[in-house]
Amino acid sequence: MLLAVGAALLLPMSARSSEITVVGSTTVQPLAELLAEAYQAVNPGVIITVSGGGSSVGVTSAGNGLCDVGMASREIKESERQEFPSMAIHVIARDGIAIVTNPGVGVTNLSKSQVRDIFTGDITNWSEVGGPDQDIVVVSREEGSGTRAAFEEMVMEGVFLITGAAVLQPSNGAVVTTVASTPYSIAYISFGYMNESVAAVSVNGIAPTAANASAGRYPIVRPLCMLTPGTPQGDVKAWLDFIMSPDGQAIVSDEGYLPVQ
Amino acid sequence: MSSRSPAGRKLVQAGAFSLLWVSALLSVLVLASVVGYVMIKGIPELNLSFFTTPPRGGLSGEGGISSTIVATLYLVVMTLLVAAPLGIGAGVFLVEYAESMQNRLMKPLIRIARFGVETLAGVPSIIFGLFGYALFVTLMHFGFSLLSASLAGACLILPVVIRTTEEALKAVPQSYREGSLSLGATRWETIRRVVLPSAVPGITTGMILGVGRIISETAVFYVTLGGSYRTPTSILSSGRTMALHVFYLAMETRAFEKAMATGAVLIACIIAVNLAINAVSRRLTAGGGRW
């Protein structure tokens, strides 16, 4: 215990200048972790801490200068641009939003309007879209999530509302876990979170792959942004430059996201 | 007088007592199965490297828990550094000074203090999280950090510390104080040399209770600590406590066995906290005067 007291007292009172705090979207978070690890491997003096919170946290934190870098997984709204005029936006990657189901469902293709009707609650049984006669369990993100905002804008056309009966989970990871373990469930997730525990559904016959998305065929794609309170300086600028470099963008595409360079 | 047969009444008693036996057995069974399940699933995952390596791999939930142990320790220490002096000071004041202050300014103040401490003890922890997030994270610009989280945590355990300090002091016999004062000691000397030493075990118990509270609290730190699994490097670093790690592992990854293992470590910590409290209170009953 005494040791711990000593250690705590030794903690510097403020962040070192070579520490970069990154906050925001849980979609960008795992990518940012990897980009941070890769950067620190060659620049051991720099420490980058990445934490979640959600896209809106990313925007407000960066806008208010609470962090060095904010993360957002959607377009920055006009209102937010006006609220934080000096905030700089760096699109580091693009990301598709995949529609996934529990592997037991067996439905492999849905039209965009079917997806919309499922999420509004107008379609409630898988048999209505060619699946088994089972009730659909809709899983969604909570309000404020960038993935949800992007999904609402692109699939729900900004007007249709996601059913209140949806299971809400506070992160992409939690959504994947829930869909994987809940029979007859459906959800939307970032491409970067797709794995074998859930089944991807083609939308309008187009499979959710990076190739289809970068070719412009897959219909649900949104930007992933890094936000800085002002023009980036020093270590922050160096890290952002690394992200946009070929090495950084290679990590982006390795993780299933779409590079922007 | 019409009479119920003693045999019938004995039968009723036997029935009632067997129901009580069953409910107690069932309670123990339910609780044991929860703890047992987590322990049995978790303990096989434990090895030295689990304790010495940090988590990695984001969603796959690989790695150990070293950085979460460090973050938990930092948080416990920082919380106590804030809450202990304030809480003990306030407790000493309320018991040793407030009683004798009967002027118009102090009396309502002391009533408010008592009421506030009582009320706060029943407030759900998420309200401390809400408060901590709004005040420390955003308004004071501390961000998601150990600093914000420990200040919120200090608010959470402050009522516990104040109340246990008060109780410990009230348990010190009045004759000790009278004895010391009659020898010409000042009030502070009496407190420092006579009252506080006898109250140390009780106050320590309060501190340990606070430690247990911080180790097991999740909601407050979910909204103030940020959740980064990097080892914290400054008081403004984000971090992830063990309890928070269990939450993230369970919610975000499918690494349930790692979550169980971390849960098992948490349970072990709580057992250690309980043993510590028992040890302290045994000293309290065995030889309270020797402190």
Place this chain on the structure above:
Amino acid sequence: MTGTVSARGRMKRLTDSAMGLVLLGSALVSVTIVLLIGLFTLKEALPAFRDIGLVRLLTGTEWRPGQDLYGLFAMIAGSVLVTLGAIVLGLPLALGCAVFLAEVAPAWVRAVVKPSIELLAGIPSVVFGLFGMVVLVPMVRGIDVPGNAGFGLLSASMVLAVMILPTIASVAEVALRSVPEEYRQGSLALGATRWETLRRVTVPAARSGMLAAVVLGLGRALGETIAMIMVIGNAVMMPEAATSNPLTIFLSRARTLTGNIAVEINYATGLHAAALFATGVVLFVLIMIVNASARALLASGMRRG
């Protein structure tokens, strides 16, 4: 000689009053913090009460921050129902366990069970939530009712029931043990059996303490956050029965007031944030109502005799 003595005396008096001031200071800071938490939460919630209106906030069933709809009724219903479920499932066991430990258990059983129950009261809620996710949710999913995904009030109530069991049991046990031995002897000497003594004398005499235990458990249930997020599904909807059997309401997904705060606070700005603070105020008031009604119940019980 006298000079030094009086100098030391003055020094001592100075230290004495200085320490008094220091202690007063820490008491004042503590009080300030306590008040600050209350006032700050109220102040932050004020815009919600002003702009949304108390009635719409409390009775609205729609919570869609994106559409500026802030109705808390679904969450109030979620919190109340989940607590009710936990009490129905957990209270009989908890009180039975308390009575057993205080009055029936052989000494060695008590020596083993009592400390374990106390220990379990300190287990972090996230561990119970984990157990709920991994074991209870799949189990509940096995109930064949349309729309049942396992996540929902039943799973959450079961988790809470387990969590409040040790709290209620250990506090109620203390209440029973503190009933004076003379009461029991008086009753036994009149020819009452141990059970009659327990039911008619000991338990009624411990009533206020046992009620306090229940209130504590209720408070813990209403205030639980993390374990609820993990198993209740967090859906913003009025819980509803899926079939004609009204009990299937417990298979409905829901969201608690606490979960509402935890899931959304990090995203919220402006009126949305104010509405979450208002959620905190409503939660606090709900707990105050529980405390007050317990006190009222107790008072009326006292009058009856």
Place this chain on the structure above:
Amino acid sequence: MPEPRMRTIDYCLYYGGFRALNSISMDIPPNMITAIIGPSGCGKSTFLRSFNRMNELIPGVRVTGKVLLDGEDIFSLDVVSLRRKVGMVFQRPNPFPKSIFDNVAYGPRIHGLRKGDSLAALVERSLKAAALWDEVKDDLQKSALSLSGGQQQRLCIARALAVEPEVILMDEPASALDPIATLKIEELLQTLKENYTIVIVTHNMQQAARVSDFTAFLLMDESRAGNLVEFGPTKQIFTTPRDSRTEDYISGRFG
């Protein structure tokens, strides 16, 4: 001397390995007040509690010998029925935290008397017999804990009377009361003995002399076990004790 209501024969009581009462044989005459006196720790309360088996509540207690009620071995009786016949009043008044009425009605209710009006009549009769009726008849629903100490003790007596016992055991019933309340209890004892057999433990020798018909004197021997030194009519014990130890005790030479 008439046929005894209760009697002990070679009665010994042990706490674990320690012998607390040593081979006591004694008769309790019916409709009389028998006082048990002796110095502190001589086992008089333990002895009193033997008559309704209250010592069984203490773990590790073991007895040998016999205790008879109307010629019947009390250990072969059901303990519940025994305690109904042998009531007890404790040193400190111990009314239940219930109303006055419910306190008195407690015994009849558990023993199966439930009809409202006869219960009310029984409560009234018991309170009258305990000389408390006139003081409480208007507030029977008031909490028993609001009564004064002396009233509480008479309530406890009424409570014991309500189950219609044959014998009433009283363990220093007036030691926690002031002199006026004590006097009231003593007067009450005189009226009660017409219908009940009373055994009273007291450390107050004047009280024993004033109220009792028979007196038993208990004393510890060298091994700290309680022995019956002398038993006889109170007048004889206090005027012409046969044993010198009794004389020493009543004349205040020790105790």
